[in-house]
Amino acid sequence: MPKVSDAHRESRRARIVAAALECFGEKGFQRTSMADIIARSGLSAGAIYLHFSGKQEIALSVGRDVLSRRLGELGTSDDGRLSDPVETMRGLLGGMVDDIIDTRVLVQLWGEATADSEMSGLVGEIFAVLQKAWLDYLTTWATHRGMPDPGAWATGAWPAVLALAQGYFVQRALVPAFDGDAYFAAVRLIAGPGLLLPKAPAQRPGRAPGDDGLVTPAT
Numbered sequence: 001m002p003k004v005s006d007a008h009r010e011s012r013r014a015r016i017v018a019a020a021l022e023c024f025g026e027k028g029f030q031r032t033s034m035a036d037i038i039a040r041s042g043l044s045a046g047a048i049y050l051h052f053s054g055k056q057e058i059a060l061s062v063g064r065d066v067l068s069r070r071l072g073e074l075g076t077s078d079d080g081r082l083s084d085p086v087e088t089m090r091g092l093l094g095g096m097v098d099d100i101i102d103t104r105v106l107v108q109l110w111g112e113a114t115a116d117s118e119m120s121g122l123v124g125e126i127f128a129v130l131q132k133a134w135l136d137y138l139t140t141w142a143t144h145r146g147m148p149d150p151g152a153w154a155t156g157a158w159p160a161v162l163a164l165a166q167g168y169f170v171q172r173a174l175v176p177a178f179d180g181d182a183y184f185a186a187v188r189l190i191a192g193p194g195l196l197l198p199k200a201p202a203q204r205p206g207r208a209p210g211d212d213g214l215v216t217p218a219t
Contacts, residue, residue: 009051016051017058017061025105032055056118059122065099066099069095070095070099071129085157089168089184092165107173134154135154138158138161139154
């Protein structure tokens with residue numbers, strides 16, 4: 001029997017994932033069966049089960065693949081500087097949109113996780129990977145901003161960051177004519193000054209206001 005190359009194996013795997021995502025987008029995760037995915041992929045059942053045990057494993061694979069591509073350079077802008085949390089979030093979520101295409105699938109999986117213990121475990125695994133990467137980045141950002149306890153600030157900011165990211169995908173899925181640019185403009189306006197951008201330490205005697213680069217709000 002001829003040996004199957006890694007490239008061929010990856011091509012088959014990508015074909016299965018693409019078929020599954022199309023089915024999830026059209027019918028929803030819950031109503032999609034493995035038979036649907038098999039039919040859409042054009043492969044045999046044996047070929048698919050050689051790669052995945054079921055649709056839950058396919059969904060987890062998508063999450064792992066996307067995060068492995070997008071989290072490696074979290075917080076690094078195109079010109080190599082450390083980007084702020086709002087810019088970082090926008091870059092990450094935009095990349096996920098490019099990778100997944102129909103991000104309604106994410107909202108479906110979150111809903112499924114509330115009633116299915118297996119899916120809850122899979123979603124929890126993805127969230128844990130995401131949390132670790134964000135905590136590392138937020139700690140670096142807070143250190144860069146001169147916070148006295150960067151790790152504590154990062155831990156406190158993480159739930160808000162997660163909520164804003166989930167809010168983006170929920171609105172993208174449910175709000176007609178959703179405007180991503182307007183969403184992130186609102187995030188920067190409302191959350192940026194407090195939740196996402198840590199304040200610098202108090203001014204030392206003799207230091208002029210504004211030397212730290214912060215804009216002092218008008219009173």
